[in-house]
Amino acid sequence: MTLETKKSVFVELGKFLSQFSEDNTLKKNNVLFNDLFFDNFIDLIKLSQSHNGWYTPEQVYFSIQSWSEALTEENLNQWLSDYDFKIEKSKNIALILAGNIPLVGFHDFLSVLITGHKVLVKTSSNDQHLLPFLAKYIIAIEPEFADSIHFVDGKLENFDAVIATGSNNTARYFEYYFKDKPSIIRKSRNSVAVLTGNETKEQLTSLGEDIFRYFGLGCRNVSKLFVPKDYSFVAFFEAIFEYQDVIHYEKYANNYDYNKAVFLMSNFKLLDNGFLTLKEDKSHASPISSVFYEYYENINDLQIRLQSESEQIQCIVSDSVIENSIDFGQTQKPALWDYADNVDTISFLLTT
Structure with a gap:
């Protein structure tokens, strides 16, 4: 053939x-x-x-x-x-x-x-x-x-x-x-987003797609936010409000209730909008219904860190402030040539 x-x-x-x-x-x-x-x-x-x-x-x-x-x-x-x-x-x-x-x-x-x-x-x-x-x-x-x-x-x-x-x-x-x-x-692997505080409402709403599509179960779902010092999450919460119906799905709601309870019993400080919790954490892998966040001071230092952690990261979302990042709302729309883990499957198969 x-x-x-x-x-x-x-x-x-x-x-x-x-x-x-x-x-x-x-x-x-x-x-x-x-x-x-x-x-x-x-x-x-x-x-x-x-x-x-x-x-x-x-x-x-x-x-x-x-x-x-x-x-x-x-x-x-x-x-x-x-x-x-x-x-x-x-x-x-x-x-x-x-x-x-x-x-x-x-x-x-x-x-x-x-x-x-x-x-x-x-x-x-x-x-x-x-x-x-x-x-x-x-x-x-x-x-x-x-x-x-x-x-x-x-x-x-x-x-x-x-x-x-x-x-x-x-x-x-x-x-x-x-x-x-x-x-x-x-x-x-997990995916992360890097915010500067200058994102538009449309970009932050699109970020909601990266977070909530497939209920956050995919490796291309954003599970971690990097934000500058003193970042306010008000605009982020306002922009993702249109995804609020996710809480009406029982399996997601059960995870939200359980993970929120675990965090609170452990005396973790949470930001919460009723269908998503934000927790400051250095890990990239957050549980369903939660996204971790971490503050950064220098975007160049953050880029170096993300490069050093590349084997843990599937993709990076930003407004072009990080090299080789992708646009907001595009994580679940990879092209045929966007290989998982950046391993060229076709080359592997042609030379095996």
């Missing part, structure tokens, strides 16, 4: 996904195999929350729309144009996927197939249905993919390399277990 054929398959998948949104799902006449897949996909989206309580329709639709926007011919060409796709032999690549947000492992899945390898997928128990459904759609478009896609329930066997995503604890297990195989082992 040629690279152009593979790209065209994923472009068709993008067209299929583009039909589904929370406010305006609309069946299109020019989408392949719609009669077989359209209604079933709507049913699966509706059932997703019963499979994983965090997978509300809003969050699942957001993930689907994000992938529909990414899977265009233009994006695929831009992403892949600089690589040499001459691999000597197709290999079996094992994927161990996380399940914290919908379709979190799709990029690895796409990368393996687009490089001409076969994929052995071990899904998370928290996300066992969405990716297999999309795999069936891909195979319907190009039956030749059937021999390249395998989902594994039990032990992974007969693979040549592995990409595994998990916590810091599971990463140690992965590193030992797969020590004799080429691998990408992903650990826990």
Whole structure:
């Protein structure tokens, strides 16, 4: 199968996904195999929350729309144009996927197939249905993919390399277990935002998207704020007020109540607006419904520190005051070439 054929398959998948949104799902006449897949996909989206309580329709639709926007011919060409796709032999690549947000492992899945390898997928128990459904759609478009896609329930066997995503604890297990195989082992990371006090209300509102999307469960969610000395959080709280409905979701509310109680019993000083707590803390990893903050004195010193802590950080949000930072509101919209942990998956797969 040629690279152009593979790209065209994923472009068709993008067209299929583009039909589904929370406010305006609309069946299109020019989408392949719609009669077989359209209604079933709507049913699966509706059932997703019963499979994983965090997978509300809003969050699942957001993930689907994000992938529909990414899977265009233009994006695929831009992403892949600089690589040499001459691999000597197709290999079996094992994927161990996380399940914290919908379709979190799709990029690895796409990368393996687009490089001409076969994929052995071990899904998370928290996300066992969405990716297999999309795999069936891909195979319907190009039956030749059937021999390249395998989902594994039990032990992974007969693979040549592995990409595994998990916590810091599971990463140690992965590193030992797969020590004799080429691998990408992903650990826990968090994202941070650097504020100066000069941000507009629109920027701070967009920061709310970086914090609350997927209820803060993703590694690209902002869990830590760096703010200048004497920073006032009034404008921040006013700007994120439109996200207040998050507290009406029971699982989030339970976390808010529990974590707030733990903080208060420990006599920590909190800032609280009724659906988010802010706690001064040096850690990057805050619990659900809470964001940590830390004061800085010099932006250049902060940049040096963040560079030294790069292995703990997935992405940095700022108004261009930090090198290689991204704009407010963009953390959950990575491009195809925005690799997790800054590890080039395509290069790894082409040279393994």
